[in-house]
Amino acid sequence: MTSHKSNLDAAAVSQFLASRRTTRDFIKDKPVPQEILDQILTDALTAPSWSNTRPFKIAVATGDVRDRISTEFLSRWDALAKGRNGNFFAKLKLITSRYGLPTSNRLSAKPYVAELKPRANRVGAELYGLLGVARGSREERDAQWAKNYEFFGAPVELFIFIHKSLGIWSASDAGLMIENVVLSAHAHGLGTCAQGAVVIWDDVLRKEFDVSDDYRLLTGLAVGYPTEAPVNSFGAHRIGPDEILLKKK
Numbered sequence: 001m002t003s004h005k006s007n008l009d010a011a012a013v014s015q016f017l018a019s020r021r022t023t024r025d026f027i028k029d030k031p032v033p034q035e036i037l038d039q040i041l042t043d044a045l046t047a048p049s050w051s052n053t054r055p056f057k058i059a060v061a062t063g064d065v066r067d068r069i070s071t072e073f074l075s076r077w078d079a080l081a082k083g084r085n086g087n088f089f090a091k092l093k094l095i096t097s098r099y100g101l102p103t104s105n106r107l108s109a110k111p112y113v114a115e116l117k118p119r120a121n122r123v124g125a126e127l128y129g130l131l132g133v134a135r136g137s138r139e140e141r142d143a144q145w146a147k148n149y150e151f152f153g154a155p156v157e158l159f160i161f162i163h164k165s166l167g168i169w170s171a172s173d174a175g176l177m178i179e180n181v182v183l184s185a186h187a188h189g190l191g192t193c194a195q196g197a198v199v200i201w202d203d204v205l206r207k208e209f210d211v212s213d214d215y216r217l218l219t220g221l222a223v224g225y226p227t228e229a230p231v232n233s234f235g236a237h238r239i240g241p242d243e244i245l246l247k248k249k
């Protein structure tokens with residue numbers, strides 16, 4: 001019988017969990033060793049899952065594939081940003097050519113509802129403040145956002161797809177699995193950045209990987225070694241449990 005006990009110190013585990021932060025600047029020319037990537041993916045599959053179905057797939061983009069995807073994303077982002085920010089003719093060009101418009105997850109960029117907006121605004125203001133991105137400057141914000149499409153320099157980008165049939169439970173299972181990836185990577189001295197930014201052009205990925213129509217793109221995840229850049233010392237605000245606990249009637 002395998003033991004299901006852990007002899008890790010609880011306080012050390014809490015410290016480990018709290019010490020994980022999103023990485024937004026990676027050492028581009030420092031690859032992730034294959035054996036470490038293999039271990040992380042093995043760790044991914046020890047997460048709980050709805051009836052043990054594991055209703056997700058992962059596309060691992062490295063090397064030329066990673067670079068091709070990044071180049072195409074950057075080109076589409078350029079077209080999209082120019083269309084959004086430009087004059088009538090720029091907008092018309094975007095709409096008529098359609099190049100740059102989302103081909104998947106069109107609703108991922110919809111505005112936040114009032115209940116959640118203050119949290120999103122706060123992290124945006126604090127992160128951009130640290131980066132010196134002027135609040136009112138769309139150009140500066142767009143330039144920072146564009147780094148998403150370089151995967152912040154990460155040599156590995158994972159694209160996580162979920163099976164459509166299980167609806168929200170596929171996403172939940174994938175989320176549990178992704179957290180294992182993120183924490184295993186953290187334990188190996190690697191950084192990660194989940195990237196909702198990359199979910200809007202899944203046709204690019206479907207050209208590179210054999211993805212069945214039963215699966216839809218949930219998120220990207222950049223993996224690599226963090227640089228010493230100040231952005232990697234950013235600590236997003238933590239809310240307390242009181243903010244998520246439901247009041248008794």
Ligand SMILES: Cc1cc2nc3c(=O)[nH]c(=O)nc-3n(C[C@H](O)[C@H](O)[C@H](O)COP(=O)(O)O)c2cc1C
Pocket residue numbers: 020021022024123148193194195196197198219234235236
């Ligand atoms: C599904 C998902 C998508 C995300 N998308 C992005 C993204 O596109 N770009 C980015 O810089 N950060 C992205 N993040 C990172 C969050 O902004 C970050 O997790 C949050 O601000 C909390 O900070 P922390 O991870 O450092 O604790 C994403 C996180 C999740 C879970």
